Amino acid sequence: MPRTKLQNIVFTIIMAVIMVYGMIVYNVALNTGGVTNQTFLMALHELPIMAPIAFVLEFFVVEKLATRLAFTFMRPTDRPQFITYAISTMIVCIMCPTMSLIATLLFKEPSFGTWAHTFGCNMPMALIWQLLYCGPLVRLLFRTLFRRQLAAAG
Template sequence: MPKTKFQNVIFTLIMAAIMVYGMIVYNVALNTGGVSNQTFLLALHEMPIMFPIAFILEFFVVEKLATRLAFTFMRPTDRPQFITYAISLMIVCIMCPVMSLIATLLFKPISFGTWIHTFGCNLPMALLWQMLYCGPLTRLIFRTLFRKQLAKKTQEAAAAQ
């Protein structure tokens, strides 16, 4: 969806914020034995640590790698939304183990087993959160913010054909 580097930065900031917050809420709920109003406040304490890490990883490393991986089974001529879904799936498949490792190193007793357990608990939630809520919400926010620029680019592309 983003057409410029600036738009890509904004899109990634929105995506990382929503994805990280949702996953932190989930992990706080796992660690405290349930969800309460306090869970949402506790999750905010980890945001200043995990959000910048997720943004940097996503923007500089994972997006390019995930796109390359997605195009190992997708073609450029496939429907754009399916390409978006494939890239999103690949991003989760890369980010989830990496962010689970970082969370383990920062917040849990460090062991291979703890990391694997954290990753195993996080992967199903990360996939569902990304595909059903975070991704669509991020794209909606992004389209709303850049409605005029995106419409102009679409018109220019149609005129060029």
């Protein structure tokens, strides 16, 4: 969707913040035994740490790698929505274990088992959150923010 470097930066920032916040809420709920109003506030404490990490990883490494991986089974002539879903799925497949490792190192008792458990719990949620909620919301927000530029570009 983004057509310029600035648009790509804005898109990636919005995606990183919403995706990371949703996953932090999920992990706080897992750690506290449920979701309360406090869960959403508690998640804000990790957001300033994890969102920039996710942005840097996504923008400089994962987007390119995920796109290459998606095109190992997609063709440029496939429906654009399916290409978007394939790239999004590959991004989750790379970002989820990576971000789970970083969260394990920063916020938990670091061990392979702790990371494997964190990754295992996060993967299904990350995929559902990305494909069904976060991704469509971010694309809607992006189209709304850049409506004029996207219309002018054709």
